[in-house]
Amino acid sequence: MSVAEAALSPADEVIINYHSHLLREYGSDDARVIWNSRFSQEQRFEVLLQVGDLNRASILDVGCGLGDFSRYLANRGISYGSYLGIDINPDMLDAAQEKYPGINCQCRDILGNPFKEGEFDYVFESGIFNLKTPNTVKRTFDTIDRMLDAAAKGVAMNFVSKLSGNDNPDVHYWLPSEIVAHVEKHRLPFMLRHDYRTNDFTVFVYKR
Numbered sequence: 428m429s430v431a432e433a434a435l436s437p438a439d440e441v442i443i444n445y446h447s448h449l450l451r452e453y454g455s456d457d458a459r460v461i462w463n464s465r466f467s468q469e470q471r472f473e474v475l476l477q478v479g480d481l482n483r484a485s486i487l488d489v490g491c492g493l494g495d496f497s498r499y500l501a502n503r504g505i506s507y508g509s510y511l512g513i514d515i516n517p518d519m520l521d522a523a524q525e526k527y528p529g530i531n532c533q534c535r536d537i538l539g540n541p542f543k544e545g546e547f548d549y550v551f552e553s554g555i556f557n558l559k560t561p562n563t564v565k566r567t568f569d570t571i572d573r574m575l576d577a578a579a580k581g582v583a584m585n586f587v588s589k590l591s592g593n594d595n596p597d598v599h600y601w602l603p604s605e606i607v608a609h610v611e612k613h614r615l616p617f618m619l620r621h622d623y624r625t626n627d628f629t630v631f632v633y634k635r
């Protein structure tokens with residue numbers, strides 16, 4: 428069952444309404460639909476792709492939005508084996524199909540409709556844990572766990588950092604230690620990077 432067919436949770440509704448509003452306001456070519464700027468979006472992508480050798484790898488992009496990560500990988504000359512983008516917002520996916528015809532993406536919630544163990548080499552997310560929603564912390568930790576299940580080699584994910592001191596009322600800021608405490612429970616090798624922007628950090632977790 429797709430997200431569109433399933434009952435939406437209050438958190439899904441907050442997230443979908445937020446991005447659909449921005450999409451209507453600015454259109455799919457404007458970086459404000461996703462991040463503050465193309466530069467900050469691509470800075471995050473550049474760090475994410477350092478998780479491992481992505482050539483020939485199968486990639487899952489959770490919360491793919493407009494699919495820009497797939498274009499970024501291609502522009503960086505990475506010949507990944509396969510790419511699947513999933514998102515809970517059908518408006519974003521329609522815009523992604525229009526922007527990148529032929530992109531492999533589907534409306535799917537990894538929580539309600541998880542993937543098989545190790546179905547993808549690498550699983551990514553960029554910016555999906557940024558909005559304040561009902562139940563943000565549990566939802567985020569459950570999503571991280573499903574991402575880890577789906578990965579055979581590793582997971583790369585980013586978060587907005589509480590250490591920035593920023594205070595946007597729509598944004599859920601994370602302490603790196605909160606994410607590390609959750610990831611530690613899996614007893615897998617991990618790496619934290621909080622060196623590329625003051626308001627963002629990235630965590631890599633390795634399955635092998």
Ligand SMILES: C[S@@+](CC[C@H](N)C(=O)[O-])C[C@H]1O[C@@H](n2cnc3c(N)ncnc32)[C@H](O)[C@@H]1O
Binds near residue numbers: 491492
């Ligand atoms: C800030 S945008 C980032 C899009 C893309 N990752 C990028 O950086 O260009 C966040 C996207 O994540 C999606 N999203 C948020 N939570 C999600 C979830 N649990 N599962 C799938 N998509 C989700 C939203 O619908 C939105 O399209």
